[in-house]
Amino acid sequence: MATFVLIHGGGDVGWAWHLVEAKLRARGHDTVAPDLPSEDESADLGAFADAVVEAVGDRGDLSDRGARGDLVVVGHSYGGFTAPLVADRLSADLLVLMAGMIPSPGEAPCDWWANTGHSDAVAKQAEIDGGLTGSDDPYILFYGGVPRSLAEEALRRGQGRGGSSATYDAPWPLAEWPDVPTKFVLFREDRFFPADFYRRLAPERLGITPDELPGCHCAMLSRPRELADQLVAYLGSTEPARAERAAVEGERNGSVKR
Known part of the structure; x- marks a missing residue:
């Protein structure tokens, strides 16, 4: 069993993950998908991470991690600014x-946005797909391929939750990327973050080649099975890191006993 901590993006809520959660739980895994305090204008990225860590609770206890299985932190879209903070605090396996x-x-x-060249990437892809990428219509930009009723419910639940200025304007607080094995997934039909954009950015910033899945930007609502399959497939990659951490913990405990 693993525990998957699922962090939503801007203008969204934890409900966005409910279909993926159902797929993961059907396979015997645990999930946590909290709402970030996006409506609180004073909440910064630290407060976002606090909310997730609190929701995880004792599932994040390192002393009980072996019995509980892997702890996997997943961040979608704007949740990418929060997920590494949570993974660092909880010493996540992945x-x-x-x-x-x-x-x-x-x-x-x-x-x-400017630092990564996002607008240029959107303009380039829009020339190819006739303006679908970067569309002003959220049903095209975010929810292409999502059943209309689900997309409407997602928009309803996300009203007023665009994110606080305290998170948007403040520097990301970590001095380096956390020492946690990292994977990246891009969605090939994403009209908000074009696939080619992340084919370039993930190697540049993380030194890894992204895995690719079909789906729109909010693929957790259009392709939940594929997302769950990919997350479960990643579990095998955590073994070396877990073994190394167990060895370090064993040495630490042994030094205390002496």
């Missing part, structure tokens, strides 16, 4: 960004 924004140390979310 960090997965799904079309997640990849921050650099000291980089504020408001600066990320």
Whole structure:
């Protein structure tokens, strides 16, 4: 069994993961998908991470991690700024960004767009697909392929939750990427973050080649089975890191006993 901590993006809520959660729980895994305090204008990225850690509760206890299985932190879209903070605090076994924004140390979310060349990538892809990428219509931009009723419910639940200025304007607080194995997933039909954009950015910022899945930006609502399959497939990659951490913990405990 593993525990998957699922962090939603901007203008969204934990409900966005409910179909993926059902798939993971059907396989015997545990899930946590909290709402970030996006409506609180004073909440910064630290407060976002606090909310997730609190929701995880004793599932994040390192002393009981072996019995509970892997702890996997997943961040979608703007959740990419929060997920590494949570993974670092909880010494997660794995960090997965799904079309997640990849921050650099000291980089504020408001600066990320220009720093990464996002607008140029959108314009280039829009020339290819006739303006679908970067569309003003949220049903095209975010929810292409999502059943209309689900997309409408997602928009209803996300009203007023675009994110606080305290998170958007403040520098990302980590001095370096956390020492946690990291995977990246891009969605091939994403009209908000074009696939080619992340084919370039993930190697540049993380030094890894992204895995690719079909689906729109909010693929957790259009392709929940594929997302769950990919997350479960990643579990085998955590074994070396877990063994190394267990060895370190054993040495630490042995030194205390002496």
